């Protein structure tokens with residue numbers, strides 16, 4: 001059976017579902033094909049942080065566009081998905097880290113964010129449960145959280161109500177040129193002819209890009225996540241150590257979710273994202289420096305996810321460098337939940353209007369034709385060389 005559609009979206013994570021939803025709202029015929037279940041990969045297992053502080057300077061316009069969409073989520077999809085403006089507290093343990101906070105704050109402020117600088121005494125007054133470690137912090141009230149287990153599924157449902165076709169348990173096995181359009185083959189025998197393809201296949205996206213003669217040095221990994229038993233509610237903001245060692249938040253049901261770094265390599269072929277037991281102990285140790293009241297909280301579940309990382313910690317977003325009508329959005333390096341709706345809005349600008357006002361040149365797949373600078377943090381975590389790439393296209 002061959003279906004004719006205007007756009008086919010490959011991958012039913014956050015990027016794919018929001019893209020299908022926005023395309024359907026613009027009145028386009030769209031089919032989304034997901035090899036497993038919608039939102040079952042990174043998009044459904046992530047930490048749920050919608051952090052604005054500490055982003056790459058070039059990502060702010062996209063990030064702020066996305067946050068505005070998150071803030072409107074109920075009107076957009078008819079479901080709040082536990083979106084809360086919790087605020088985000090970035091803590092520093094010493095003077096060097098305080099300077100790092102200051103640098104992040106200046107960048108965020110230059111994009112219009114309101115950042116509070118908080119000294120040691122005020123920190124203890126406002127958040128009396130903080131341990132002795134944090135010496136200073138910055139706070140952004142606009143940063144938020146949402147429940148990742150709910151979002152992609154709710155967005156897919158909203159897209160369906162707008163007329164999008166959502167197909168699960170169907171793997172796209174081949175995408176090939178068909179005149180000026182494309183034909184997609186699947187493992188269920190269904191084929192789709194379309195004018196445009198969105199490659200939102202997450203850590204698996206290179207299979208499609210490489211079929212069109214372009215690639216990127218992407219690898220799969222995930223930050224280990226932990227959740228404690230429910231304890232009395234007291235932590236409102238997300239709290240993150242600016243050295244990147246730990247981040248935590250408490251949900252209204254009382255459980256404390258935390259993520260410990262460094263990240264762990266994942267396997268997209270075997271579909272595995274292991275968390276070695278030592279990472280739970282290290283994560284707890286780092287958490288204790290900030291929130292010692294959690295000392296006797298029991299960790300009841302541990303998990304991670306399969307996320308695509310690129311060495312410069314920036315995603316690939318935009319039209320293919322080799323094939324008009326093919327749009328890539330992958331490699332979100334642990335930041336894709338926050339930027340997801342904004343990325344989808346950009347893709348829809350490109351597909352429907354042929355242009356976008358949101359700056360995305362930084363995210364072109366063509367950047368890997370030359371070697372890119374590897375992020376210091378990623379280089380330390382995965383023992384990477386200082387530069388990578390130089391082979392795409």
Ligand SMILES: Cc1cc2nc3c(=O)[nH]c(=O)nc-3n(C[C@H](O)[C@H](O)[C@H](O)COP(=O)(O)OP(=O)(O)OC[C@H]3O[C@@H](n4cnc5c(N)ncnc54)[C@H](O)[C@@H]3O)c2cc1C
Nearest residue numbers: 011013015035043046047049172202305332335336337338
């Ligand atoms: C543990 C963890 C914690 C994180 N925490 C945060 C956070 O707090 N804040 C934040 O902003 N980001 C966070 N992230 C990152 C964020 O979750 C991801 O960047 C985002 O979900 C990526 O969405 P996606 O749609 O690109 O990918 P995915 O969710 O991986 O979706 C891609 C989909 O494509 C499907 N697919 C692949 N190949 C095919 C094919 N051939 N045919 C059909 N379907 C296919 C897959 O099955 C998958 O469902 C975290 C990630 C992880 C792993």
